[in-house]
Amino acid sequence: MSELKIGKLILNSRVLLSPLAGISDLPFRIINRQFGCRFAFTEMIDASSIKYRKRKKICRLETIPEDKPLGSQLLGWDSKTMLEGALFIQSQGIDLIDVNASCPAKKVIKKKAGAFLMREPEKLKEILKILTKNLEIPVTLKIRIGWDDNNLNAVEIALLAQDCGIDALVIHGRHYRQGHQGPVNYAIIKEVKKRLNIPVIANGGIWCGRDALLMFEQTGCDGIMIARGALGNPWIFKEIESFLKKGTSFVRPDFNMIRDTLVKHLHLLTNKDGVRLGIVKMRKFFRYYLKNIPGRKKIIPLLDKAKSEEEVAELIDTLFD
Ligand SMILES: Cc1cc2nc3c(=O)[nH]c(=O)nc-3n(C[C@H](O)[C@H](O)[C@H](O)COP(=O)(O)O)c2cc1C
Structure with a gap:
């Protein structure tokens, strides 16, 4: 550009x-x-x-x-x-x-x-x-x-x-x-x-x-x-x-791309601020990344309480199975 x-x-x-x-x-x-x-x-x-x-x-x-x-x-x-x-x-x-x-x-x-x-x-x-x-x-x-x-x-x-x-x-x-x-x-x-x-x-x-x-x-x-x-x-x-x-739109990201980007974003946060604070800071982003994704309402409260990056990734995977 x-x-x-x-x-x-x-x-x-x-x-x-x-x-x-x-x-x-x-x-x-x-x-x-x-x-x-x-x-x-x-x-x-x-x-x-x-x-x-x-x-x-x-x-x-x-x-x-x-x-x-x-x-x-x-x-x-x-x-x-x-x-x-x-x-x-x-x-x-x-x-x-x-x-x-x-x-x-x-x-x-x-x-x-x-x-x-x-x-x-x-x-x-x-x-x-x-x-x-x-x-x-x-x-x-x-x-x-x-x-x-x-x-x-x-x-x-x-x-x-x-x-x-x-x-x-x-x-x-x-x-x-x-x-x-x-x-x-x-x-x-x-x-x-x-x-x-x-x-x-x-x-x-x-x-x-x-x-x-x-x-x-x-x-x-x-x-x-x-x-x-x-x-x-x-x-x-x-x-x-x-x-x-x-004049054409980029193909919208698929579930894998959303998942991988969310997990990467969380990793950058936990690297910087530690796991606990990283997950707290990620809370608002869980909502943004998962907007319009079926099943998110049940998963988001669990993501908010997650204790590790692995737990977050596993919870996200249940959405995308
Ligand atoms: C959560 C949030 C934080 C914002 N913080 C700032 C800011 O610090 N400085 C600023 O100039 N504008 C800030 N804005 C305004 C945005 O930069 C932008 O001007 C506004 O959202 C309009 O653009 P949009 O309709 O594309 O969102 C903020 C907007 C939001 C939603």
């Missing part, structure tokens, strides 16, 4: 994996990369966690050579704290920093961070200027189309961000009030793309190759970002690549 240039960073794909809080840890990224994902983000980090060197949060930056190129997303409100956090992230060998102006979570909005920044253009400007001036790695911004139906200010914010020197803009085609539900507004993404000179990466509602093509066609965007479409479905990257090249 053709390349995407973000500042000095050249990605050899136009399909990126979104930052996903509580999801995008190293094992998740590795599994997705094994199926064609070429650029991923760590889980987002609150700049103040870096300032206070909170070990549990900082270990989100843990990576390995095959987990490259890698971006990290920063959350915050205070520009000096954001810079401190960004410089630390840069010092860890991360290739790109994205500023989060899209998160709708209550606890984030309360701290005036995330999507709240779309209501505070001057503050956002201060943050972006200080980051673009002081960082060597590319800086991007992830926004929404606006706050609500009456405040759709994506074009204004995007132009402001471009003036501040960001290297690319990511836009989720829903507003703050929509959360993660409801239709994606292609028209606003298209308008943003038309008005900017830097790359625009579009996000929202991409579940398959056809959705990916639709996003490119409807908006003229330079790249797309996959979020929930990759949960328990790392094959989406191959599917999109195939659809964009040939």
Whole structure:
């Protein structure tokens, strides 16, 4: 797939994996990369966690050579704290920093961070200027189309961000009030793309190759970002690549492929965090991988209580017998 240039960073794909809080840890990224994902983000980090060197949060930056190129997303409100956090992230060998102006979570909005920044253009400007001036790695911004139906200010914010020197803009085609539900507004993404000179990466509602093509066609965007479409479905990257090249979908994974990928994902987690915590962390992924598979409702509670990787594999096999 053709390349995407973000500042000095050249990605050899136009399909990126979104930052996903509580999801995008190293094992998740590795599994997705094994199926064609070429650029991923760590889980987002609150700049103040870096300032206070909170070990549990900082270990989100843990990576390995095959987990490259890698971006990290920063959350915050205070520009000096954001810079401190960004410089630390840069010092860890991360290739790109994205500023989060899209998160709708209550606890984030309360701290005036995330999507709240779309209501505070001057503050956002201060943050972006200080980051673009002081960082060597590319800086991007992830926004929404606006706050609500009456405040759709994506074009204004995007132009402001471009003036501040960001290297690319990511836009989720829903507003703050929509959360993660409801239709994606292609028209606003298209308008943003038309008005900017830097790359625009579009996000929202991409579940398959056809959705990916639709996003490119409807908006003229330079790249797309996959979020929930990759949960328990790392094959989406191959599917999109195939659809964009040939107009045909990649053959859906069979039971063996789902089983083997789930077991591999669990193994990566247990290797990193030990068996007990690995299985706890895998709980949400059991549900994603086994979605729509007959018999899963009986098996999932047993998987949640499993004590070893072997037990998980045996339980999964009973589903696929
Ligand atoms: C569990 C979960 C965690 C998310 N965490 C983040 C995050 O940390 N940073 C961010 O910018 N967006 C986050 N998002 C939003 C997604 O990146 C994406 O913008 C959104 O889900 C829309 O894309 P989709 O419709 O393809 O899922 C999260 C979404 C979900 C479902």
